[in-house]
Amino acid sequence: MGTIYVAKSKTLQAWGGDVGLGKNLYKLGLTEDETPAERLAGGFAGVTDWEVVKTQEVEGAVEAELLARLGRKEKLVDPNYYPKVKGATGLVRVDLMKVENSMRIRIALETNQEPKLLKVKPADIAQYLINNALG
Numbered sequence: 001m002g003t004i005y006v007a008k009s010k011t012l013q014a015w016g017g018d019v020g021l022g023k024n025l026y027k028l029g030l031t032e033d034e035t036p037a038e039r040l041a042g043g044f045a046g047v048t049d050w051e052v053v054k055t056q057e058v059e060g061a062v063e064a065e066l067l068a069r070l071g072r073k074e075k076l077v078d079p080n081y082y083p084k085v086k087g088a089t090g091l092v093r094v095d096l097m098k099v100e101n102s103m104r105i106r107i108a109l110e111t112n113q114e115p116k117l118l119k120v121k122p123a124d125i126a127q128y129l130i131n132n133a134l135g
Contacts, residue, residue: 004066004133005029005036005055006126011047015084016093021077024094026053028070028129030063045088054126058134063090066133073098073132092129096120099128 007027017023027050031039040050067076067090077091085091099120107115 001057001059002030002032002061003036003055004058004061004130005031005052006129007036007040007050007052008122009045009047009050011049012045012085012091019082021082021093024096024125025077026092026094026125026129027090028067028092028133029090030058030061030066045085045091053122054130056130056134061134069135070129070133074129094125094129096125099125102128102131 005028007029008025009027013023013025016025027040027044029036029039036052036055037050040052041048044050070076070092074095075093077085077088077093079085079088079091100118103118103120103124104115107113107118
């Protein structure tokens with residue numbers, strides 16, 4: 001059994017804003033034998049300040065398949081295009097409008113009422129990414 005995780009780095013998000021990718025960059029990954037914090041502790045994409053936002057246990061998943069599924073909905077960062085993240089797979093550029101629309105639909109279906117004001121939080125983004133990767 002593996003663990004799918006979503007993590008964020010303030011340094012990488014600031015870099016993304018500087019190079020035109022936007023500040024909503026997240027890392028989606030799958031780990032089998034170690035915790036996500038242990039896997040990211042050594043550094044990933046040239047930064048070491050990773051913070052795990054959300055994890056979920058999954059069975060029989062392959063990281064490449066998860067990223068391919070997620071790539072249908074969200075924009076994956078090409079690790080060969082940006083020298084800073086060379087070889088770093090699993091970086092996702094998140095569109096907050098898609099996350100908000102997904103939350104609105106889910107809440108409307110659960111409560112039969114349209115939500116008035118939504119504020120997208122990192123935990124909501126993480127759940128959105130996990131659901132689309134598994135879905």
